[in-house]
Amino acid sequence: MSWLFAVHLVAVILSWGVTRRLPSHKPVAAFFTWVGFLEVVRSTAKPYTDHAGDPGGLPVALRYLDRATVLTWWFFPLALCIHYFLRRKPHAVWPVMVVAWLLIARYPAVSAEELGTYLLVYAAVTMSASWAIIFWGMTRRDDVTPTISHLAVMVYVAAEVAMDLVPLAEDVLGNWSYIIAGNIVLYATLALLQGGWLLRKRRTDVIGELGASA
Amino acid sequence: MLVQVIIFVAFAMGLGSVAWWSWSQRQLARRQVEMQRDLAQLGTEVQDVAHDLQNLLASISLNVLVAKDLPANERAEALDDVEQATWSASRMVAALRSQLPMDKGMTCRTLVKLHAALLGRLGVEIEIHARGDLEHDGSDLPAERVVQNLLGNAVRESMRHPDAIVRVDLDTDRLVVSNPIGDDAELGDEIWEREVSGAHSSGLGLSIVRSSAESIGWTVRHEIEGYVVHFIVERNASARTSGIGITA
Numbered sequence: 136m137s138w139l140f141a142v143h144l145v146a147v148i149l150s151w152g153v154t155r156r157l158p159s160h161k162p163v164a165a166f167f168t169w170v171g172f173l174e175v176v177r178s179t180a181k182p183y184t185d186h187a188g189d190p191g192g193l194p195v196a197l198r199y200l201d202r203a204t205v206l207t208w209w210f211f212p213l214a215l216c217i218h219y220f221l222r223r224k225p226h227a228v229w230p231v232m233v234v235a236w237l238l239i240a241r242y243p244a245v246s247a248e249e250l251g252t253y254l255l256v257y258a259a260v261t262m263s264a265s266w267a268i269i270f271w272g273m274t275r276r277d278d279v280t281p282t283i284s285h286l287a288v289m290v291y292v293a294a295e296v297a298m299d300l301v302p303l304a305e306d307v308l309g310n311w312s313y314i315i316a317g318n319i320v321l322y323a324t325l326a327l328l329q330g331g332w333l334l335r336k337r338r339t340d341v342i343g344e345l346g347a348s349a
Numbered sequence: 350m351l352v353q354v355i356i357f358v359a360f361a362m363g364l365g366s367v368a369w370w371s372w373s374q375r376q377l378a379r380r381q382v383e384m385q386r387d388l389a390q391l392g393t394e395v396q397d398v399a400h401d402l403q404n405l406l407a408s409i410s411l412n413v414l415v416a417k418d419l420p421a422n423e424r425a426e427a428l429d430d431v432e433q434a435t436w437s438a439s440r441m442v443a444a445l446r447s448q449l450p451m452d453k454g455m456t457c458r459t460l461v462k463l464h465a466a467l468l469g470r471l472g473v474e475i476e477i478h479a480r481g482d483l484e485h486d487g488s489d490l491p492a493e494r495v496v497q498n499l500l501g502n503a504v505r506e507s508m509r510h511p512d513a514i515v516r517v518d519l520d521t522d523r524l525v526v527s528n529p530i531g532d533d534a535e536l537g538d539e540i541w542e543r544e545v546s547g548a549h550s551s552g553l554g555l556s557i558v559r560s561s562a563e564s565i566g567w568t569v570r571h572e573i574e575g576y577v578v579h580f581i582v583e584r585n586a587s588a589r590t591s592g593i594g595i596t597a
Contacts, residue, residue: 273372281373293365297358317358
């Protein structure tokens with residue numbers, strides 16, 4: 136877990152570093168920060184959410200937060216896809232989240248079957264919509280220029296699909312150790328990509344300055 | 350299983366990266382094509398302006414040369430025309446540099462008189478029949494390029510025929526420039542195309558006339574009557590219905 140926090144923290148710091156050079160990267164940096172914050176909260180809440188029974192008070196609040204996080208997670212990458220690949224405001228995503236919030240409000244009265252159906256539909260719809268938007272933007276939108284933000288979103292969405300597909304195929308969905316391992320690989324890759332971009336940018340800036348002063 | 354997840358995640362991210370890379374390469378290639386097209390367009394514009402500038406400067410130079418031997422009052426007139434022509438040359442360069450057009454609000458009639466005077470001093474007789482003035486949209490620089498090129502072509506062709514007269518008819522709805530042609534001249538519609546010439550010239554003049562005319566709401570065409578060609582410039586609205594009554 137500490138490895139995940141470490142690589143995640145590096146990826147978040149580098150994403151804000153990229154934002155300083157490329158302001159349009161801000162939504163990606165904000166998303167990684169938000170995800171990091173949620174991971175910390177979820178880890179804190181885990182002993183309570185795993186605990187049987189209904190203790191009330193803070194544990195209940197943390198349990199609601201945990202559910203809310205899981206049930207709405209994929210809407211944020213979807214919003215990023217709309218923002219970066221369609222160049223539109225992702226307002227359309229937020230009303231869809233009402234379904235998730237209704238489930239969260241009814242928690243823990245929601246049955247496992249209900250929850251399972253929601254998770255399956257939600258994952259299938261959001262993942263396929265995300266990739267449909269990405270491919271649409273890549274092939275049909277001439278005004279979309281590929282940047283490090285697009286690469287980060289594509290890598291994130293690809294990794295999330297893999298992290299959900301493999302455990303689903305193997306019937307081990309929700310296995311915490313798989314999610315941690317997958318996320319370590321994901322955030323290490325994102326840190327490398329963003330770090331590489333920053334290094335390259337710095338090098339081209341230095342060459343530009345040398346050229347200007349020559 | 351853990352290794353499987355890691356490998357699959359890495360593989361998926363690799364696919365995502367490859368998709369992004371191929372997309373960025375395609376975008377790069379598209380931008381390069383657009384840049385090349387823009388450069389080619391700029392090259393064409395530069396070539397056109399160079400063509401008009403060269404003609405204008407040749408005309409200025411010859412007028413200054415001729416002006417030296419003219420009586421005082423005619424010399425003043427010639428120098429006034431030269432001054433106008435240098436102003437036109439300056440405007441062409443300014444337009445190429447995307448600067449604001451420095452319009453002088455010159456009418457078609459004024460332009461015809463100016464360029465007829467400049468070219469007339471080269472020894473070709475130019476007869477002007479002005480019964481009205483042809484209006485145009487936007488800047489008067491394209492209008493000047495139309496008049497300059499049509500008259501310049503007409504004068505050049507007339508020089509090949511002794512005692513030839515260039516005739517200019519200007520009315521509210523059309524401008525017609527007529528000049529003699531040789532019996533071997535081939536003047537199909539292709540003469541309006543770029544770098545196509547029926548008279549062994551650069552083949553740029555008439556294509557500049559057409560593009561300049563279109564930019565200010567004029568249409569151009571030509572008709573042949575025996576050994577005379579009439580270049581007809583009309584306002585867009587009247588272009589469809591009118592004819593000048595000349596049969597080819």
